[in-house]
Amino acid sequence: MAIARRSGDELIHADGRTVGKLADFWSWACSDLANNTMRGVLAEYLVATALGAATGTRTEWDAVDIRTPQNWRIEVKSTAYLQSWAQSQTSRVSFGIAPASGWDARTEVTSADVLRSADVYVFCLLHHREKQTLDPLNLDQWTFYVLPTHVLDERCRLQKTITLARLESLKPLKTGFVGLPEAVSACAEGSRHHGGQAPDDRCRAT
Template structure:
C-alpha cells in the first residue's frame, strides 16, 4: 500500500451539516463546537483559547486552522515562530485548597513535523519567542476568559528562556516576573517583535 500524505485541515463553517446516506441530519458543526468547547476554563480549551488570543494580537492568518501537533503554535506574518503557554488561578473544578499555583511548562520536546511524519532526533525548543498567558482573575463567580482585561502576558525570546537555568522543565510566575515584564493584551505584538529582534 502506498504511503499517505499529510492531510491539512480546512477551515469549516458553523453552518456545515452532519449527514447520513447523503442527506443532512439537521445538526450543525456550530452545535458540536458549542457542546464541546463552551467550558473555556478547562485546561485544554483555555490553552487553545490563549493561542487564539495571541494569534489575533499578532495578526496571524486565521484562515489557516491550527495544527494540533505542530512543532510550535503560531507563525506571525513576519515568519516568527511563537509558542503559547497558559495558566489560570481559577479552574472549572472544585478547588478545596484555593487558587492554583502558577507555573508554565518550558520543557524541551521532540518536535514532530506533519509533512514528513518524522520527529526530531534531539529535544529542543523550536519557537523563536514564547508568550506566557495568565488568566489573572481570581473570583470564580465573575471569571470570564473572553474578557481580555482579565489576562496578562509575558514575552520571552528563546535566547532569554534558554538563559533561564533554574529549571529546564517549568517556570514559576515569580521567576517569570523576575526576567520579564507583565504586559496587557494590547502590547503582545510589539513585545513579540522586540523579543525576536534580540535573538
C-alpha cells in the first residue's frame, strides 16, 4: 500500500466533530526521544536527512533502513549512554550487527540468505552523559561512525553485537552530523571498489 506523507494538521474526528489533530497524537506517542525505539527511529531520520533521502515516509520493514538517491543501501544502528528510565549508571554502549534474512519491501521477497544487505553501516551514538541537559534534537550531542559493510563481514562475520571499543578498532569514519554525507559517500564508493583500490584507505579492512 502506498503511504502518503502527512503534515500533522490532519483532523481526528468522530460523528462529524473534531477531537484533535494528528500532531496531537504524534506529541503524545513520540515525545520520548530517549527510549530505544524512538531514538532508533530518530537516528534513521537524521541519517536520511543528511543523505537527502528523507522524502516520502519511512518503510517499517525492509532489507535496509535507508535507500539513497545514489542507490546506496544504508543500515542505521543507534545506542546511548542515557535512557528514559531511572539508571544507577550509564548504559553499556553496543550496537546490533547480526546478519539477517531481510525482506525487500520493493519486491516483497524474503532473502533465503542470512547476510548484511546494506552497503554501509552508520552507527549513531547519542554520547551526552548528563540527563538534565540531554536533548536528542541537539545534533551536537551525537557522534556518527560510518563503516563499509564488507569490513564487518570480513572482521566480524558471525558477530551479533559490537562494542564501541571494538567498532573503533575497525577504524570507521567518525563524524558529526554535518560530515555524514562525505563519510557515507567515501565508504559507499569504497564498497563498490572493494577488491581493488578503495578511494579512502580508512574505508577498507586492515
